[in-house]
Amino acid sequence: MGQKIEMKITKFNKNVIFDLNRSLSGQDGVTYYNIAHASLTNEVSAQLALKLFQFSNEIDNIFIQSNVVTVNFISNIGTAVSEYEKQIEEFFLYYKDEEE
Numbered sequence: 001m002g003q004k005i006e007m008k009i010t011k012f013n014k015n016v017i018f019d020l021n022r023s024l025s026g027q028d029g030v031t032y033y034n035i036a037h038a039s040l041t042n043e044v045s046a047q048l049a050l051k052l053f054q055f056s057n058e059i060d061n062i063f064i065q066s067n068v069v070t071v072n073f074i075s076n077i078g079t080a081v082s083e084y085e086k087q088i089e090e091f092f093l094y095y096k097d098e099e100e
Helices: 044-055 078-089
Strands: 007-012 015-020 030-032 059-065 068-073
Touching (some): 007 078, 015 078, 030 044, 044 078
Antiparallel strands (some): 015 068, 059 068
């Protein structure tokens, strides 16, 4: 149930920009610095940030503005970006397809 999020990904060393096909926040944007900061609100953007922080301890901070999610990593993640892409892609899925 739910739809997968589609995105375009741009990598700049320790920074990855996910340009999504749907908005997660308003135009002002917000930066999340850690799990505690992301858990202070129930906003959709904060819930995604919380999920990403729980997935990895390699994240320095996350900036979300409308449909753009910028993840700043502590070090260069190289090809591991696909693992984060999957976390965002499945964010709105409540029931995942069973693998055969």
